[in-house]
Amino acid sequence: MGYQVRVDKDVCISSGKCVADAPAAFRFDDDEIAEPTTGASTLSGDLLVEIARNCPSGAIRLFEQGVEVAVD
Amino acid sequence: MTTTDPIVATFTISSFEAAKEVYRQKDLRQALYDEGEVVMGDVLVNLHGDEHRKRRRVENRIFRRETFDHYERDLFPQVTEVTVAPYVAAGGVDLVQLGHELMLNLAALTAGIDRPEGTAEETRRLYDYMQWFIKGATLAHSTEDKPALAARIQRALEEWDEEFLKPSVARRKTALAALEAGEITENDLPRDILTTLLRGNDELALPAFALRREIAFFLLASAHTSATAFVRSIDHILGWLADHPEDAERVTGDPMFVQRCVHETVRLNPSSPVGMRWALAPVSLKSGTEIPQGSKVVIDLHAVNRDPEVFGPDAAEFNPYRELPAGVGPFGLSFAAGIHVCIGQDLAAGVVPRADTAPEEHLFGLVPGAVRYMFNQGVRRDPADPPQRDAQTQRPYWGTYPALLG
Numbered sequence: 136m137g138y139q140v141r142v143d144k145d146v147c148i149s150s151g152k153c154v155a156d157a158p159a160a161f162r163f164d165d166d167e168i169a170e171p172t173t174g175a176s177t178l179s180g181d182l183l184v185e186i187a188r189n190c191p192s193g194a195i196r197l198f199e200q201g202v203e204v205a206v207d
Numbered sequence: 208m209t210t211t212d213p214i215v216a217t218f219t220i221s222s223f224e225a226a227k228e229v230y231r232q233k234d235l236r237q238a239l240y241d242e243g244e245v246v247m248g249d250v251l252v253n254l255h256g257d258e259h260r261k262r263r264r265v266e267n268r269i270f271r272r273e274t275f276d277h278y279e280r281d282l283f284p285q286v287t288e289v290t291v292a293p294y295v296a297a298g299g300v301d302l303v304q305l306g307h308e309l310m311l312n313l314a315a316l317t318a319g320i321d322r323p324e325g326t327a328e329e330t331r332r333l334y335d336y337m338q339w340f341i342k343g344a345t346l347a348h349s350t351e352d353k354p355a356l357a358a359r360i361q362r363a364l365e366e367w368d369e370e371f372l373k374p375s376v377a378r379r380k381t382a383l384a385a386l387e388a389g390e391i392t393e394n395d396l397p398r399d400i401l402t403t404l405l406r407g408n409d410e411l412a413l414p415a416f417a418l419r420r421e422i423a424f425f426l427l428a429s430a431h432t433s434a435t436a437f438v439r440s441i442d443h444i445l446g447w448l449a450d451h452p453e454d455a456e457r458v459t460g461d462p463m464f465v466q467r468c469v470h471e472t473v474r475l476n477p478s479s480p481v482g483m484r485w486a487l488a489p490v491s492l493k494s495g496t497e498i499p500q501g502s503k504v505v506i507d508l509h510a511v512n513r514d515p516e517v518f519g520p521d522a523a524e525f526n527p528y529r530e531l532p533a534g535v536g537p538f539g540l541s542f543a544a545g546i547h548v549c550i551g552q553d554l555a556a557g558v559v560p561r562a563d564t565a566p567e568e569h570l571f572g573l574v575p576g577a578v579r580y581m582f583n584q585g586v587r588r589d590p591a592d593p594p595q596r597d598a599q600t601q602r603p604y605w606g607t608y609p610a611l612l613g
Contacts, residue, residue, distance in 0.1 A: 148546055149264040155272040155558075167264060188534045191548035193231050207227065207534065 138183050138197040138204060140171040147194040153186050160186075169194065216502040221510035223517040223540065225494055226482070229504055230544035235484035237547060238503060239347075245357045246343030246364065249417050250424040252547055255487075259546060265407035266550060269400055275554050275570055277398060278317065283573055286312050287580050295584050295612050302441060302586075302594075302608040306434035311337055313573055314430035317554070318422055319401025321375045333371060339363035340427035348601045368419045376418075379405050400425050432478040433555050433574050438605050440472040440578045441586055442594070443525045458582040463566060465582070466557050466575040467527045470537035473556060474512045475525060477541035480602065482506035512539030584612045 140160075142153075147168045153161040160175040160183075175183070180197075187195040187206040197204040220226050229235060236255040240247035247253050251262055290309045294300035311334055315322065322329050343360040346353055379402050385391045396402055401422055404413065413421065444458055447468070457464040483505055490498040498504060513522040517535055531537060536559060542549035549555075557572025558564075588594070589609040597606035 148260055149267040150548075150550075151267060151271050167268065185534075191544065192546050 137176050137178060138180055138199055140175040140183060141196045141198065142169050142171060143194045143196060144168045144170075146192050148192045150191050152189050152191065153195060156186050156189065157182070216499060217505055218496065218498055218502060219505045219507055221507045221514075223511050223514040223535070225492060225496075226506045226508070226511040226540050227544050228492055229484060229506055230482070230540065230547070232484075232490055232545070234486060234488040234490050235498075235504055236487055238483035238485045239479060239481070240344065241483075242347040242353070243344045245346070245360045246340050246420060246423055246427070248420055250421050251550065252424075252428075262411060263546070263550070265411055266400060266403060268407070269398065269403040270550050270554070272553065272558075272570065274398055278313075278554065279570060279573065279576065282316060283313055283576060286316070287577055291580065291584060298613050299589060299609065299611045302438045302581075302610050303434075303605050306437040307337070307430060308334065309577060310430040310434040310437065310573075311426075313433070314426050317399055317429055317551075318425040319375055319379065319397060319399030320371050320422065320426060321378060322371075323374070333367075336363050336367040336371070337427055337430055340367075340423045341431045344424070344427055344431075345600060345602060350599060350601065364419060364423060367423065368415075372419055372422060375401055376405065429551055429555070433577075435478065435604060436469065436473055436476070436555070436574045437577055438608050439476045440469045440574065441581055441610070442605070442608065443472045443475070444468050444578070444582070445586075445588060447525060447527065458579065462571050462575065462579055463560060463569075464527065465579040466560070466571050467537065469556060469572070469575045469578055470559070471525055471527050471529065473541045474518075474537065474539040475523075476603070477508040477512060477539070480507075480509050482508060482540075482543060506540075508540060512541060581612075587611050 142161075149163070149167050149169065151163070151169070153169050154163060157175075157178060160172055160178050161169050162172055164170050178186075183197055184204070184206050187197055195206075197206060220229050237253050240250075240253050251259070251266060254262060287309060290312050291300075291305070294305060308330070311330070315333065320333065322333065339360045340363070342349060342351075342356060343364075346357065346360075349356060379397060382391065382396055382402070383405060386393070386396060404411065404418060404421065444465075448455055448458065454464070458468070483503060486498045486500050486502045486504065489500050492498065512518070515522045517532060518529065518539070521529075529537075536542070538556060542552040542556075553570060553572070555572055555574050557575055558570045560569060587610060589611050592609040594608040595606045597604040599606075
């Protein structure tokens with residue numbers, strides 16, 4: 136099951152790992168900060184957890200029914 | 208605050224989970240390079256908070272997969288072949304010297320340091336400067352007279368600036384002006400860190416001395432860490448093949464296997480054996496450890512990357528077939544984690560493959576590429592001249608590693 140995805144824009148360092156790993160689910164905004172697209176909701180929970188774990192700054196946060204999911 | 212203050216409380220972290228948590232704590236700031244100020248004073252890995260985020264965001268514009276693809280497929284193979292060819296013809300080389308020469312050639316491209324003469328003498332001068340910068344960054348572990356060394360390194364920085372950096376900056380400013388005037392296109396610009404910083408300078412406003420240190424840092428960091436990983440990987444693989452001759456064909460023909468060997472090498476031999484952080488505020492770890500403000504946290508990467516809870520009972524051994532738990536990188540925490548995770552990790556070591564990774568689209572990394580190239584040139588130890596450790600540093604570097612080729 137998929138999760139709701141948020142990117143903490145104050146934390147993101149624009150490493151671009153999420154955009155490279157899942158270009159259908161993440162993109163850069165006009166300030167080159169990562170943001171989820173509507174495609175993020177189609178990714179499996181396991182893949183989103185992997186992408187969140189790979190985020191070097193820990194900016195990607197996952198939620199299930201409003202409750203944050205621990206990814207580490 | 209200095210590292211010699213006797214009243215500073217020090218917390219040593221030796222488990223993988225706690226180290227990952229420490230690296231991601233926003234109230235812990237970089238402390239590893241306090242003694243290496245002469246080169247590392249205000250470079251990316253030493254910044255914190257907004258200042259760090261701003262610079263990293265600008266620099267990350269060049270640290271993208273498409274840039275790495277361009278380097279790995281279009282630039283690096285030719286540079287590797289040209290650099291190694293004379294030694295293949297000679298039948299042997301010192302891998303330590305070759306590692307630094309090769310990685311310097313690649314690092315100069317990525318950092319944006321031109322060598323317009325294109326002569327061996329010019330490269331030797333750049334190599335000599337880089338050796339000073341390496342001594343600067345690792346000053347904390349030096350066994351030499353540190354103040355005298357720092358003064359010499361400062362002089363080297365200034366001389367290098369005049370000879371290499373300023374002309375490289377001038378060429379890029381000319382190119383950027385031509386772009387602005389519509390005389391050239393984006394594709395005509397150099398794809399390197401110096402160009403990226405000059406383009407982003409409206410946002411960063413870096414003074415000349417900060418730009419000098421930043422580019423010197425990238426030159427030394429990318430060349431030195433890759434060069435040591437290059438030699439160590441070959442050493443580990445040669446050791447592995449002595450016991451597992453059945454893998455001989457994999458080191459020449461299977462780039463995924465070579466990448467896995469390099470990752471395992473990097474796990475066992477992190478570039479820096481420790482990470483260090485200062486506590487800017489009180490920090491509570493999940494384990495219950497309370498770290499007071501002003502304390503120092505030392506991450507014992509040697510122990511962290513050999514944590515048997517994570518890497519198994521044979522964690523201290525080299526095993527490229529090691530199975531890893533989910534969420535654990537094959538190189539452990541050698542590239543750190545959190546905001547200071549190595550910006551060049553994917554460039555140096557490639558992307559960690561997934562089960563569905565297609566080899567033809569995969570990014571293997573410059574060190575795995577160079578290591579595989581050496582095995583295709585028949586690299587092997589010289590039985591008459593065994594490798595020696597470097598006695599000028601407490602870090603576990605090879606001082607010489609004579610090898611035969613062909």
